[in-house]
Amino acid sequence: MRPLWWTQILAVIRLEMKKTFFARRGLWIYLLALAPVALFLAHSLVEIHLRGVRHEMATQSRPITEQDLAAIHEGMTREEVIARLGDPPASRITMRRMPTGPHGFELIPGEVLRYSDGSTELTVVLEKGAVVGTGTTSGSSLGQDTHIFAGVFQFFFIRLAIFFGCLGIFMNLFRGEMLDKSLHFYLLTPVRREILLAGKYLAGLLAATVIFTVSTALQLTAMLLQFDTATISHYLYQEHGISQIVAYLGVTVLACIGYGSIFLAAGLLFRNPIFPAVLVLIWEAANPLLPSLLKKFSVIYYLKSLCPVEIPVDPGMPPLLALLVSNAEPVSAYIAVFGLIALSVAVLAASMTRVRQLEINYTAD
Amino acid sequence: MAVYKRTYRGYSGAITPSWSRFLVLFRFSRETLFRSKVQTAFFVLCFFFPLLCLLGIYANAHLSVFSFLGRRSEPLLNINGQFFFTYLTVQSTLSFILAAFIGPGLVSPDLANGALTLYLCRPLSRTEYVLGKMSVLVIVLSWITWVPGLLLFAVQASLSGWQWLADNLWIATGIVWGSFIWILILSLLSLALSAWVKWRIAAGGLLLATFWVGAGFAQAINAVLRTKQGYLLDVGNLVAAIWHGLFRDGVNMGFSVTEAWIALLAFCGFCLLLLMRKVKANEVIR
Numbered sequence: 001m002r003p004l005w006w007t008q009i010l011a012v013i014r015l016e017m018k019k020t021f022f023a024r025r026g027l028w029i030y031l032l033a034l035a036p037v038a039l040f041l042a043h044s045l046v047e048i049h050l051r052g053v054r055h056e057m058a059t060q061s062r063p064i065t066e067q068d069l070a071a072i073h074e075g076m077t078r079e080e081v082i083a084r085l086g087d088p089p090a091s092r093i094t095m096r097r098m099p100t101g102p103h104g105f106e107l108i109p110g111e112v113l114r115y116s117d118g119s120t121e122l123t124v125v126l127e128k129g130a131v132v133g134t135g136t137t138s139g140s141s142l143g144q145d146t147h148i149f150a151g152v153f154q155f156f157f158i159r160l161a162i163f164f165g166c167l168g169i170f171m172n173l174f175r176g177e178m179l180d181k182s183l184h185f186y187l188l189t190p191v192r193r194e195i196l197l198a199g200k201y202l203a204g205l206l207a208a209t210v211i212f213t214v215s216t217a218l219q220l221t222a223m224l225l226q227f228d229t230a231t232i233s234h235y236l237y238q239e240h241g242i243s244q245i246v247a248y249l250g251v252t253v254l255a256c257i258g259y260g261s262i263f264l265a266a267g268l269l270f271r272n273p274i275f276p277a278v279l280v281l282i283w284e285a286a287n288p289l290l291p292s293l294l295k296k297f298s299v300i301y302y303l304k305s306l307c308p309v310e311i312p313v314d315p316g317m318p319p320l321l322a323l324l325v326s327n328a329e330p331v332s333a334y335i336a337v338f339g340l341i342a343l344s345v346a347v348l349a350a351s352m353t354r355v356r357q358l359e360i361n362y363t364a365d
Numbered sequence: 366m367a368v369y370k371r372t373y374r375g376y377s378g379a380i381t382p383s384w385s386r387f388l389v390l391f392r393f394s395r396e397t398l399f400r401s402k403v404q405t406a407f408f409v410l411c412f413f414f415p416l417l418c419l420l421g422i423y424a425n426a427h428l429s430v431f432s433f434l435g436r437r438s439e440p441l442l443n444i445n446g447q448f449f450f451t452y453l454t455v456q457s458t459l460s461f462i463l464a465a466f467i468g469p470g471l472v473s474p475d476l477a478n479g480a481l482t483l484y485l486c487r488p489l490s491r492t493e494y495v496l497g498k499m500s501v502l503v504i505v506l507s508w509i510t511w512v513p514g515l516l517l518f519a520v521q522a523s524l525s526g527w528q529w530l531a532d533n534l535w536i537a538t539g540i541v542w543g544s545f546i547w548i549l550i551l552s553l554l555s556l557a558l559s560a561w562v563k564w565r566i567a568a569g570g571l572l573l574a575t576f577w578v579g580a581g582f583a584q585a586i587n588a589v590l591r592t593k594q595g596y597l598l599d600v601g602n603l604v605a606a607i608w609h610g611l612f613r614d615g616v617n618m619g620f621s622v623t624e625a626w627i628a629l630l631a632f633c634g635f636c637l638l639l640l641m642r643k644v645k646a647n648e649v650i651r
Contacts, residue, residue: 025567035582043589140591152585160581164574171570179564273570274465281577 012199020207033215040222047226058118060089069122076131088113150309162255170263173200194352208256247308258299261344265351302340305330390497411459415513426524446612460506468555469568471498485646502552511544539611553636560643593619597628
């Protein structure tokens with residue numbers, strides 16, 4: 001490649017930076033990227049608060065073990081519960097309405113006692129001096145949270161947030177200039193159209209990659225915020241946490257590469273983004289149903305194979321959701337990375353042939 | 366006559382009655398609706414499923430015609446609430462795509478080109494303007510949702526007799542109310558997006574994103590916060606909950622129908638607020 005071409009590509013990237021990062025019409029992409037961060041942050045803050053409450057309860061009562069909590073069952077009297085667990089650190093009086101007929105009801109007084117061993121909270125419901133129900137709640141473990149993160153990452157972040165974010169960023173590169181009636185300024189400069197396309201693609205890719213990888217990193221940070229240093233160290237160094245984080249960041253970058261190339265081409269082919277958005281979304285969703293040859297022409301096929309944590313298929317999961325989760329024919333990481341980049345290069349090559357014949361008709365827009 | 370002698374004279378012809386004035390906007394918008402061939406083709410495509418359902422209902426009532434396929438004692442299809450629920454689900458999906466085409470182009474050109482003042486300087490209030498623009502979507506989407514739905518219901522009633530009609534009148538109510546709720550939500554959201562997003566095509570894309578991303582985010586909230594209340598952010602799910610109630614199929618969506626109504630009313634109110642903030646006349650002071 002000639003040095004002049006590099007200079008021109010860098011010049012296009014420099015010009016596009018402001019439009020892709022700081023445009024008012026692109027603010028919704030930041031919201032889309034930051035929405036899951038807010039969600040994980042809220043979860044962590046709630047968990048930290050609940051852990052504090054449980055710890056406070058544990059210090060206010062006599063030392064209780066897990067066996068003590070498990071020993072409480074229905075039918076025990078209030079005195080038996082107090083004898084086993086001591087005075088409750090938190091309790092409240094309740095009144096339950098029990099229907100006695102079509103229009104009448106009886107008020108039944110009750111009491112709810114709460115105990116904690118520091119990690120698990122036991123709620124004991126008493127009526128007429130006897131236990132009528134018990135329930136335990138405990139904080140979420142890191143293992144559970146990594147599975148939930150994997151689900152949110154695959155279902156929401158890749159399939160919707162990055163998908164629509166790339167639609168907004170990459171379709172805007174050419175179609176946005178058409179609507180602003182400013183593309184002819186680029187076409188009048190002595191720059192090859194392929195170079196222009198490459199520059200615009202790289203600018204869009206830079207913006208999408210920065211926005212969404214930062215979002216992924218922030219989501220992981222927000223998820224880990226609730227755990228102590230020892231648990232985080234154990235996850236990072238003993239349970240392949242670092243490799244998982246690198247894999248998530250890598251998948252994010254590859255998703256931006258893949259969807260970016262597709263939506264850049266769509267911006268050259270379609271005037272209305274609804275067509276490509278609906279078509280690509282249906283194609284990606286239908287990936288598990290496609291024959292193995294056609295599967296290779298979708299981005300999600302490669303991304304699913306690269307996701308580090310597999311989502312377990314719950315027997316109660318709706319069939320459609322289970323189908324989306326399933327990855328019947330996973331490919332190796334090398335093939336997945338190579339396949340996705342090859343797909344993107346092929347789409348970009350096709351776009352380059354299209355951009356050579358591009359004619360501007362502003363009145364049509 | 367010299368040009369300077371042509372002074373302003375007020376319109377002295379017949380005036381449209383004030384109650385139907387908003388329909389003037391529909392009359393003019395209708396002409397531009399089907400200029401696009403793709404849009405027209407899609408609109409025609411929207412009638413294929415009702416036609417298929419009609420054939421199914423007819424075949425169901427004339428099973429003897431298919432005797433060569435072997436003896437059948439049970440009907441091919443159960444024409445009940447579930448059948449019409451499926452019909453409404455398919456048609457509402459198609460109407461959503463049609464609204465994504467039509468809706469964004471209704472208000473944004475008026476705002477982008479400063480034409481709103483031209484409407485509002487006439488005897489047309491802001492409410493009538495919004496009603497007029499909304500009537501475009503309401504009428505067009507009605508053609509593909511409850512109108513063919515009621516036709517199917519009438520055909521089934523004519524084939525099955527008065528008793529079936531009397532027993533299943535609630536289905537007709539479900540078709541009409543279910544469609545109206547969906548059309549109202551689509552119309553308000555399309556107009557709000559059209560008013561706030563200058564680009565017509567970007568508004569269409571945002572309409573899709575609102576529904577799909579909303580559904581995905583609702584699932585994410587449920588998974589992360591271990592709750593079912595996330596579904597209250599998923600407009601599609603809220604409407605489905607109300608439809609399940611209307612078609613009496615006893616499906617529990619994880620939240621009550623009352624909650625769904627409250628959430629939908631809040632959503633519609635928010636869309637209306639967004640819309641009315643943008644639809645304002647300008648006063649030019651010189």
